[in-house]
Amino acid sequence: MALEEVRFEALGSSCHLLGVGLERGRLSWAAAWVLEMHGRFSRFEPDSELSRFNSRAGDWVEVSSELGGMLHAALEGYRLSGGLVHVGVLDSMLAIGYSHPLRHGLPQRARAGAAPPPPLPEMLQVGDRRARLRAGAGIDLGGIAKGWLADRLADDLGENCLVNLGGDLFARGAGPAGDGWPVGMGGVTVLLSCQGAATSGTWRRAWGRGDEHVHHIIDPRTGRPAVSDLAEASVVAARAVDAEVHAKAALILGSDRAPAYLATYAHGWWLAPQAP
Amino acid sequence: MRSLLLKAGATVLTLAAAAAAAVHVSTHVKNPVAPLHPGVLGAPPAVSTPASGKLSLSPAVHTSKVETVTSTYAS
Numbered sequence: 264m265a266l267e268e269v270r271f272e273a274l275g276s277s278c279h280l281l282g283v284g285l286e287r288g289r290l291s292w293a294a295a296w297v298l299e300m301h302g303r304f305s306r307f308e309p310d311s312e313l314s315r316f317n318s319r320a321g322d323w324v325e326v327s328s329e330l331g332g333m334l335h336a337a338l339e340g341y342r343l344s345g346g347l348v349h350v351g352v353l354d355s356m357l358a359i360g361y362s363h364p365l366r367h368g369l370p371q372r373a374r375a376g377a378a379p380p381p382p383l384p385e386m387l388q389v390g391d392r393r394a395r396l397r398a399g400a401g402i403d404l405g406g407i408a409k410g411w412l413a414d415r416l417a418d419d420l421g422e423n424c425l426v427n428l429g430g431d432l433f434a435r436g437a438g439p440a441g442d443g444w445p446v447g448m449g450g451v452t453v454l455l456s457c458q459g460a461a462t463s464g465t466w467r468r469a470w471g472r473g474d475e476h477v478h479h480i481i482d483p484r485t486g487r488p489a490v491s492d493l494a495e496a497s498v499v500a501a502r503a504v505d506a507e508v509h510a511k512a513a514l515i516l517g518s519d520r521a522p523a524y525l526a527t528y529a530h531g532w533w534l535a536p537q538a539p
Numbered sequence: 540m541r542s543l544l545l546k547a548g549a550t551v552l553t554l555a556a557a558a559a560a561a562v563h564v565s566t567h568v569k570n571p572v573a574p575l576h577p578g579v580l581g582a583p584p585a586v587s588t589p590a591s592g593k594l595s596l597s598p599a600v601h602t603s604k605v606e607t608v609t610s611t612y613a614s
Contacts, residue, residue: 266608268608279609281608281609425608425609427609427610427611430610430611430612431611432609432611438608439608440605442601442603443601443603444608444609445603445605445606445607445608446607446608446609446610446611447607447609447610447611447612448610448611449592449594450591450592450594451594451602452602452603452604452605452606452607453596453600453601453602453603454600454601454602454603454605455600458599458600460611461611462611462612495592497611499596499599499600522595525595529597530596530597530599530600531594531595531596531597531599531600532594532595533592533593533594533595534592534593535591535592535593536591536592
């Protein structure tokens with residue numbers, strides 16, 4: 264059976280959907296679904312469900328099943344990473360100037376750094392189809408959203424498909440040749456089957472030079488861009504959202520501590536050091 | 540007699556110079572560190588290699604030489 268694919272821009276990233284033996288029109292439906300999710304969960308869209316949730320911080324708010332799922336995933340990612348993956352760093356994102364999509368231009372000079380956020384469970388409560396954000400707080404779902412959406416879409420798209428949303432991907436089924444989906448990660452090609460993968464790097468979504476070099480991986484312990492001896496961490500895990508969480512945590516941990524952490528949670532990883 | 544000695548001396552001197560030059564040339568066919576040594580004859584150009592990094596895979600993940608269909612660098 265032929266391999267079908269579609270590429271498009273959404274979620275502030277390049278998206279790539281592939282499938283073998285899919286029902287007619289399935290990829291078009293999937294691309295439209297991703298674009299709809301972009302409109303609902305981008306913090307840069309003022310009318311998005313996420314923006315409305317942030318604007319009502321302090322109140323219990325009814326949330327969709329998708330937002331509820333992402334918020335649960337955010338709390339789980341926080342727990343698994345020992346607090347290193349924290350969606351409540353919106354103030355820090357704004358402080359470094361990341362207040363608009365990067366396709367509209369790189370941020371100007373950063374303002375004074377934001378304070379480290381409180382523990383996520385103190386900021387965010389999630390109940391049955393409702394959630395509450397602490398007054399004055401804000402969240403940026405970022406990679407958690409992409410990973411969660413990739414997992415969700417792969418469940419629905421077909422039995423042999425790959426969903427790649429800005430580098431957070433889930434490969435379902437045996438792939439085009441029957442031995443797994445060949446995915447580039449780090450310096451190698453890995454064959455994935457019913458597994459997720461993601462890369463976190465300080466060279467992506469980064470701007471400035473020298474002492475003013477800024478990137479978007481925030482260390483919640485400081486409220487500032489993470490200082491790490493790793494330039495990149497790529498991870499294979501059970502799901503895309505897990506790979507996203509563990510790649511980011513590994514990057515923040517650095518080369519000394521990341522392998523022990525990843526040995527607990529990941530199926531495989533690639534750690535690349537900062538250039539000398 | 541004197542002219543004969545001069546001719547013989549010149550001949551010997553010429554033959555000795557030629558022999559010395561032949562020895563020198565035969566033992567100095569090329570100089571690998573000559574400053575004008577053409578680059579094309581030097582070491583082969585470096586082959587581009589993957590970015591440096593450390594890879595660790597469990598038995599649940601296999602590597603392959605197959606061309607990739609996508610990557611985690613799509614952001």
